[in-house]
Structure formats: structure tokens, C-alpha cells
Amino acid sequence: xxxxxxxxFSKLQVRGAVLYIIFILAILSGSLVKMYIDVQAEKQFLYNxxxxxxxxxxYRISSKEIKKSVEEIRTSGLDLFKFTNADxxxxxxxxxxxFWINNNAESHIFEKNAHHDIPNFLSNKFKKTRYKxxxxxxxxxxxxxxxxxxxxxxxxxxxxxxxxxxxxxxNTLPITLxxxxxxxxxxxxxxxxxxxxxxxxxxxLIKHLEYESQGIGSELSRDVPAEWHNIFLELxxxxxxxxxxxxxxxxxxxxxxxxxxxxxxxxxxxxQLEKYQxxxxxxxxxxxxxxxxxxxxNIGVILTDEDNIPKFVNNKAKEILGKGIQPKxxxxxxxxxxxxIEGTDVEIPSDQHPMVLAKQSNxxxxxxxxxxxxxxxxxxxxxxxxxxxxxxxxxxxxx
Numbered sequence: 001x002x003x004x005x006x007x008x009f010s011k012l013q014v015r016g017a018v019l020y021i022i023f024i025l026a027i028l029s030g031s032l033v034k035m036y037i038d039v040q041a042e043k044q045f046l047y048n049x050x051x052x053x054x055x056x057x058x059y060r061i062s063s064k065e066i067k068k069s070v071e072e073i074r075t076s077g078l079d080l081f082k083f084t085n086a087d088x089x090x091x092x093x094x095x096x097x098x099f100w101i102n103n104n105a106e107s108h109i110f111e112k113n114a115h116h117d118i119p120n121f122l123s124n125k126f127k128k129t130r131y132k133x134x135x136x137x138x139x140x141x142x143x144x145x146x147x148x149x150x151x152x153x154x155x156x157x158x159x160x161x162x163x164x165x166x167x168x169x170x171n172t173l174p175i176t177l178x179x180x181x182x183x184x185x186x187x188x189x190x191x192x193x194x195x196x197x198x199x200x201x202x203x204x205l206i207k208h209l210e211y212e213s214q215g216i217g218s219e220l221s222r223d224v225p226a227e228w229h230n231i232f233l234e235l236x237x238x239x240x241x242x243x244x245x246x247x248x249x250x251x252x253x254x255x256x257x258x259x260x261x262x263x264x265x266x267x268x269x270x271x272q273l274e275k276y277q278x279x280x281x282x283x284x285x286x287x288x289x290x291x292x293x294x295x296x297x298n299i300g301v302i303l304t305d306e307d308n309i310p311k312f313v314n315n316k317a318k319e320i321l322g323k324g325i326q327p328k329x330x331x332x333x334x335x336x337x338x339x340x341i342e343g344t345d346v347e348i349p350s351d352q353h354p355m356v357l358a359k360q361s362n363x364x365x366x367x368x369x370x371x372x373x374x375x376x377x378x379x380x381x382x383x384x385x386x387x388x389x390x391x392x393x394x395x396x397x398x399x
Contacts, residue, residue: 020187024180031176038168046084046157047134047143055080056155059090060147066092070099070108077101086159089118091144093152095127102158126156136161300398308355308394320372320383320398342369342382355394358387 050056055076062069073090077099081088087102097118099108107114115123125137129152135142141164144156294301300317302325304310313326324336339348350356354365365387371380387396 016187016190020183023183027176027179027183031172035165035168035172038171039164042164042168043134043141043143046086046141046159047145049084050080050143050145050155050157053080053083053155055088055090056145056147059153059155060151066098066109070110073099074106078106080155080157084157084159086157089126089156089158091126091154091156095129095154097123097126122158300396302355302396302398304355304394304396306392308359311393317396317398320381337375338373339383340371340373340380342371354385354387355396358389358394358396362389364388 053076055073058076059069059073062072070090077088077090078101081101087100089097089100089102092098097109097115100106100118102117105117107117109115121138122140125131125142131142131144133143133145135144139161140158141161142156142158144154147153147155294312294314297314297316300320301312301314302310302317302321303312310326317325320337321339322335322337327335339353340346341348348367348370352367354367358365367385370383370385372383373380384399385396386399387394
């Protein structure tokens, strides 16, 4: 059963890990999609900012004279640069820059060697008469708007594409990390709870299937304590009708034999009563400190002789196990409480009683997960029985 359960649990763990990886990949993919959408939105923003800028209007009404025009558009060009954080180029009708701001520095056409600050492929790109308003060119993104149709002058905003993606990745990073952390916490929580939510229920299910495959249907309605599994299995499999391969239906002779055995048990019980009344073992001295302590104890105490015949039973033990364990009358014989395996209708076998095992093995014995049935109230009381061999007898504690 453990091998089957471990195999199933391992598969669940693998599937959980695969599902976790799929979620992580989905989060990363979603982050990339969001970054792409944000980059496109940023490109549109730059185009709209340029189309509605004061610089475009100022360049439209500026003087035809280049030197005077540079002076008129300088202020609005700086404002556009600060607003967009993109390089700004004012281009004449030939596509040559007359005033520009790049690398946080402003330059104009009258400065010697100033044109060397502009990459050649950009200069060549600006000189082309056909261009798109929004365009990716090499490692740059360029948005360009014409001032008017007559003058063919224009303004271009240029920004590196890597900067666009970097800015949007920084904006997306917090929500991505938060999602990964939450998924990781959920995965670890589910992993640590699998034993409670999955492993234990599967353990019970597989155990029930094993019992059912052996013809033991009554196990399906109870959960037998672990320490009694083997004994319960043996007892259940030996019951009539539970497993026809192990035991055939009783014959008339077997029923008669069992009936005579029950009569013998009744005769033995009566003889025990007579033995207690006439030849009983010497009881413990009364009115001693030891007996007073045992009698007032909240724990059931039973002391037997070497034949396992009780010679002292305190009140608590009689209250739990019944007066029949040390009868003084025939009525007391009827007050013998049955001891069941907890959660079942199976009585503990006599050869598995802690007092018997302690005497046989000469080692302390503890039996847990037991219930004592009180026929007067119809209730069951959970108990734990501990027995120790003293050599000339056994002392038993019932809690």
C-alpha cells in the first residue's frame, strides 16, 4: 500500500511542480505581452505629444530665415524635450537638422562640427522625402510630423528602442515579482498541505480498497487504529460470510460444539465465583496506607496473583470495567464490560489483552485505542490499559 501511495503522491508532486512552472511561464508571458502593449502605447504617446506640441506650432509660424528661426523655436524645443525625454530634431525642407537636442545637449546648424553628433544613418534617414509618422529604424524609434504641406519642414522625435522596453519593464517588474511570489507561496502551501489534503485521504481509500478486495466490506464504514490493523484484519476475515475462501459456513456439528463451549465458559464463570467466595486468594490487607491510596485513585488499579486471578480491584477499575472482574455475587458476574477496538464492533482478543501479554512476555504492555462498552448506558468510554508483570502477579492500570 505504501509503495502505491508513494507512487501516486510522487506523481501528484511532479504534476504540482509542472503546474507551478506553467504558471510561472504564463506570468512571464503575460508580462511580456503587457510590456509590448505599453511600448506601443508609449510610441503613440510620443506621436500625440509631438502633433499637439507648442514646438510644432512655433516652427510653423517661425521665420524662413534659419538663424532667426532657430532662436524662435529653441524654447519650445527644450520644453518638448523635457516633456518626452526623447531627442528632438527640427528639420528643414531638405531633411537637414537646423536645431536639435540629443544626449541632453542642444546644437544648431551654425556650430562647427555639430553635425558629427548625429549618426550618419539618421541624417540619411531624415533626408528621405517618404517617411512614416511612426517607424522603427535600426535601434531607434522615430516619430516624425510635418509642419505644413507647403514648406515641407518637419520635427522628429528619436528614442532608442531599448530605452522604451527598459522603461516599461521597470514599470511591469513589481507586479510580475508580486505574482511570482504569490504563486510560489501558494505552491509551497499546497505542497506542505498535501499530506493532510491528499496523502491521508488516499491512504484511507487504498486501505479500504485492499480490505474490500479481500471480501471485508465492514472496514469501509470505520477507521481502525493503526496498532490494531493486523488483529482486526484477522478477525474480520474469519467472520462468517466475509471471505468464503477462508472459512466455510458452520455445519450443525460445529454449531453444537460452539454451544457446548459456551456452556463450559458459563460453568467456569460460576466456578470462579465459588472460588472467590470459598477458596479465593488472600486479598490485600485492608485499612492500609497502600490500599487507601489505590481506592481513592482516579486510575483503575487491578492486582492479580500468579494465575491472573484478581486479588485487588479498586473502585475506579470496577467503575470502568464492571464489577464482574472481581464478582461477589451472581449479579456481579453479569456486569462484565466488553472491550472493543476503538471505532469498531470487534472485541479485543483474550490473548491480546495487556495482562496476558505482560505475563507471557515478562515485559510491560500498553494497549491504546480501546473502548469499554457500558450496557447500562449504551455508551462507550475510551481507555488505555497498561500491565506490568511483578513475578508473582500482574498489576494493571486502566485510564
